Amino acid sequence: MIADSQTLLQIVSRLALVLLVISMALAFFRLVRGPQAADRVVALDLISVLIVAFLAAYAVHAGDTSFLDVAIAYALVAFLGTVALARFLLRSGRAARAKRNQKGDEC
Amino acid sequence: MLSAIIAATLLIVGSLFCLVAAVGMLRLPDTLIRMHAATKAGTLGTGFILAAEAVAADDLGTTIRAVAVIVFLLLTAPVAAHLIGRAAYHRGVQLFEKTWIDELDHTMKNKQADPDSERPQS
Numbered sequence: 001m002i003a004d005s006q007t008l009l010q011i012v013s014r015l016a017l018v019l020l021v022i023s024m025a026l027a028f029f030r031l032v033r034g035p036q037a038a039d040r041v042v043a044l045d046l047i048s049v050l051i052v053a054f055l056a057a058y059a060v061h062a063g064d065t066s067f068l069d070v071a072i073a074y075a076l077v078a079f080l081g082t083v084a085l086a087r088f089l090l091r092s093g094r095a096a097r098a099k100r101n102q103k104g105d106e107c
Numbered sequence: 108m109l110s111a112i113i114a115a116t117l118l119i120v121g122s123l124f125c126l127v128a129a130v131g132m133l134r135l136p137d138t139l140i141r142m143h144a145a146t147k148a149g150t151l152g153t154g155f156i157l158a159a160e161a162v163a164a165d166d167l168g169t170t171i172r173a174v175a176v177i178v179f180l181l182l183t184a185p186v187a188a189h190l191i192g193r194a195a196y197h198r199g200v201q202l203f204e205k206t207w208i209d210e211l212d213h214t215m216k217n218k219q220a221d222p223d224s225e226r227p228q229s
Contacts, residue, residue: 005111009163012115016156019122023129030132030141038138038195045187046132046145052176053125053153056160057118065169068160071176079183086190093198 006063013061020054037092041085048078114163121155124148137203138195146188150180 024047031043052071059067131144154177161173196211 005108008111008115012118016118016122019126023122023125026126026129026133027145036138036195036198036200038191038198038200039141041191041194042138042142042145043132045191046128046149049145049149049153049180049184050125050129052180053121053149053156056153056156056173056176057122059160060114060118060163065160065164065166065172068157068169068172068176071157072172072179075176075179075183079179079187082187083190086187086194089191089194090197093194096198 009060013057016057017054017061020050020057024050024054037089041082041089044085045078045082048074048082052078110162110165114159117155117159117162121152121159124152124155126152128152137206138200139192140203142188142192142195146184150184153177153180 027043027046027050031040031047034040052075055067055071055074059065059071125148128144128148131148132141135141135144157173157177161170164170202209
């Protein structure tokens with residue numbers, strides 16, 4: 001039995017960090033495999049949420065709460081990135097469909 | 108010691124939720140179903156881990172910051188998921204073969220498949 005609370009938190013937060021890294025690797029596998037652009041954007045979104053979780057777990061591990069500020073800033077930037085990618089997807093999808101429709105008219 | 112045990116439990120539960128989200132990301136059959144895993148399980152797991160940090164630090168400032176991150180995630184995750192899902196659907200993403208109802212498809216056919224036309228004309 002672990003008597004010291006600090007040791008318990010050290011061990012458990014290290015375990016949590018390992019699990020989060022495994023999760024990120026799985027999400028990264030989906031990012032590489034695709035198969036469509038939308039799948040990659042969803043994988044990137046999950047990875048950014050996992051990075052926020054990783055920062056929080058590392059704040060427990062290091063006993064330094066300033067990593068939470070990093071988590072706040074990263075969450076803001078990641079949300080903007082996801083929105084930008086989604087808008088890009090929507091726009092490029094529209095362009096592709098317009099091209100398809102044009103070709104359909106010519107035929 | 109009690110707060111350490113609570114924090115440890117929250118850490119384990121949160122990281123397991125994150126792992127489930129990642130496994131779902133890998134195993135589920137199509138983009139929109141995968142978003143279900145990524146958005147809900149991922150946000151819940153991250154919320155648990157942030158709560159663990161708040162409990163472990165046992166400090167008002169840290170708790171407020173952790174709650175701020177949780178609230179921010181809960182506000183932005185649905186917005187981001189909605190935008191991605193909308194973009195993916197309008198790109199004509201391949202749906203799972205066992206999908207048996209697609210109500211948006213019906214709507215889109217009525218509106219001549221133009222995503223702009225669903226906006227109110229003001």
